[in-house]
Amino acid sequence: MYFTSYQFALFLLILFIAYYLVKKKYQWILLLAGSYIFYAFAGIEYLFYFATTTISTYLISQKIKKVKAKQKEYLKANKAELSRAEKKEYKKVMKSKQWHYLLACLLFNFGILGIVKYTDFMIGNINGILSLFNGEPLSFMNFALPMGISFYTFQSMGYIIDVYRGTCEVEDNILKLGLFISFFPQVIQGPISRFKDLSQTLYQEHDFDLKNISFGLQRVLWGFFKKLVIADRILVAVNTLIGDPATYDGIFVLVGMIYYAIELYADFTGGIDITIGVAQMFGVHLTENFDRPYFSKDIAEYWRRWHITMGTWFKDYIFYPLSVNPRMLKFSNWSRKTFPNGIGKRIPVYVSSFIVWFATGIWHGASWNFIVWGLLNAVVICLSEEFKPFYTWFHSHFHVEGKTYYKIFQIGRTFLLMSSLRILDCYRNVPLSFAMFGSMFTKWNLPELWNGALLNLGLSMLDYIIIIVGVLLMLTVSLIQRKGSVREKIYQKPVAVKFLVYYVLIFAIVLFGAYSIGYDASQFIYNQF
């Protein structure tokens, strides 16, 4: 069930009404049922994946809990008798036990994810090698990918790691854990929640709070506006540009980059708005996943503001453990001794970064273009670290830091940089992506832009006007948000203004949304209507 489908609207309406009619203590059970029904629409066999992850995570968390409890009890009982060394040894053994349980859970669940998502990728690469020796290629397995498997697996594994670390309470009710893992608004595209945060509002009893619900509804409408009016509209042009690289090289690559940047932002943040808004209508609070990322002034900042929960997940569960891993510390010492001038200190960090970015890349998709994309991000981040002395020298001579025009330059530079990296996401083919990027500098076809080429991409003049108005609207909202919540501001205004906000949003979506058959640009016959 997609967010932008009629079934979802109906499903949501029924669930919403039931939620506030039912006894408050059963609300979370209703959410669990709703989540499983939502997921079943994709295919009832996929529920098996949910159940497997939930049960395995639950069992392991209970086991770890038992070990921790036993440890506490034992140490308390034998506080006086044991020596420090003995206590340390005992703790080590207990930790090791917990670690083994954790490892089993991680291997099992990441194993499922790995097999389902990455088998065909591995087979493709193996076939590539085999073809060099004229070997018989293996056939692809074509596993059906359960919706959101990357998201819920990471979310549940984050939970079990937190349990292991002791930073999170164990959930003893398997159904409640099941809800945490399968909560329907976030299962499609995140945000990836932490149990500590989500459990604050997921299981509580919720009153019918009109303000909260209307805020949630406004956010949902805003998300639909971004998705249907802006993203799906400009997607037509993006597809035209990407689908014919031979024709659309040179300056058109830049055009495509910018269009895609708009499309991805509107689509992804719009989807998250719907997610968070829907959750809010049920009284559940989800973490923000975006913080006006296109205002970032450098790549490091960008990754703190774009897809935030993914970034923090990799940081907390891969980067930090990796950095403090004994083997990494050993390498770090060696590096410090071997390489001169402080670079020795930075290399281990870079190595960790590359590993994390490799994982990030491959998390996005089972193909080389995503891996290269991830690694290129790492390259840029590391390079910008290396260039720090140069920047310091620059800013000491040219006093532009903090000035508005310089900030705008930084924002523009970061925007273009991130858009360039995203080319790998567009063409899905590594050599082609590099070739197209290069053609921006080697092919001179700027004049073609004035010849109306932009109106031959599937967008009419009216479409462009709508997109521009939409982008300006997004920009305005973002600028206002810097000074506080837009919805709070609306809330202070008189009724007529509040009504107008709903009215305009609803009919902008109904009239200008790029949905339904009438919008299929390839069906010429509709020129009649």
Add this chain to the structure above:
Amino acid sequence: MKKKVIIITISICLILSTFFLLQSLLMPKYVSEVPEGSLIAEYYNEDVYDHNVVFVGDCEVYENFSPITLWEEYGIKSYIRGSAQQLIWQSYYLMEETIQYEKPDVIVFNVLSMKYDVPQNEAYNRLNIDGMKWSSSKWNAIQASMTEEESVIDYIFPLLRYHQRWSELTSEDFEYMFGGKPQLSHNGFLMRVDELGVDTIPEAQPLADYQFSDNCYEYLDKMVKLCQDNDIKLVLIKAPSLYPAWYDEWDEQMVQYAKENHVDYINFLNYIDEIGLDFQHDTYDAGLHLNLSGAEKLSRYFGNYLVEKYDIEDSRKDSDSASRWAKKVKFYDDMKEDQYRELEEYGYLKSYGAKEK
């Protein structure tokens, strides 16, 4: 709290009214462009539902038969519930709906649509179904007709399907927003007086399989049963259109079916000479459809058959019918005059959906 409830209720009302206003505005009006779209809905404008004969089918019925001729020559009151590329299940459900309004003596069905086994084209679906009033028949017709990309909710709230027309609105959309459309057909007949003759029709390409599908036969069976249950005579016809091809193998199946089910089947293609059709002058699109002259000839011929075979009463004696139909005849003659005038003036039927040559 009460205040909030009132505000919310008023807001919802305002939003709903805007929605339905926009819907009325943005739905295509089918007056000067694609007048075929208005055909189905015009049935509901009739004052009295007392037709002796009802035709059901695709463009081969609404272009080839003239109810006015049937009236003037034989006193037969008829209506043509035809629409563009009407599929057999759509015809069946129209029949079913019509019987809720009246019980004609004869229902005539053009069997060309037996060649279409599955849903074909969303645009034609909309022409054929949007005009129907809501009923279980309409619901069933939608279910049977939807192509893969369609969704029932687009039929319940057509604004969702036509919303992008905001960039194509014409004065017509505003003028006819709340109805008041001019009448375009003559009891379902779309008049064309222009001529485009034909010399030869290309040879039809052979098919791998001439057998009509089970799905279509099922609907044909349903039609037979529906008419039987309501004591109505069903007449199957194949209109004398030269194109698209009507294969002998198809014709044989219909002859056989008619025999087995005790209904009449007439293939007018076999009687072109008797009807007196001249495809140099009696067609406006090189043999696909008859023009006014051709339709009148065919109606004259068929009317005679109907009277002789089914003994349909001559209603010209009934003063009530006579006065109602006199108005229809006047409207028909006026339009004929107007069309000839346009043909003189512009060389083509500008206001009647024709395109400049």
Add this chain to the structure above:
Amino acid sequence: MKKVFIAVMAALMLVGCGSSSSDETSQTTQEEFVFEANGTTVKMNEETSSILEGLGKEIEYYEAKSCAFDGMDKTYTYAGFQLITYPDGDKDRVNSVVLKDDTVSTKEGVCIGDTKAKVEEAYGTDYTEKNGAYTYTKGKSTLEFIFDGDAVSSITYTAITK
């Protein structure tokens, strides 16, 4: 030195990724069945203006308007075959080619009257069969052979338009 090291590392990463990958969305153009006559190549779904020029004057021409909308299906009859087009905006595209007699043949050398065996020899056995007729699919085109007993009675190229 440090910068060279990083540059080398980066380069190594990138070089390793230049190999071919299992790309689902292939951008190579698919092959299709193609008919040849009078030195002109007729491809399904292709725009017809240059094709018509190459084929020369037709023996017969027929235009059929669709039921309610704009656009004509056009049938051009030539010696031995028919070309049927469909409208796409203000252009016409090839919808099908029907071979009428044995004065013309397919590009692979099969013509009316040939045996089933000859068809299978030229096109293989990867066809779908319906009522005895063989339909081969290649890219966005199909090639259908109807048989009368063991002899080919009709050959039709059709474009897949969706």
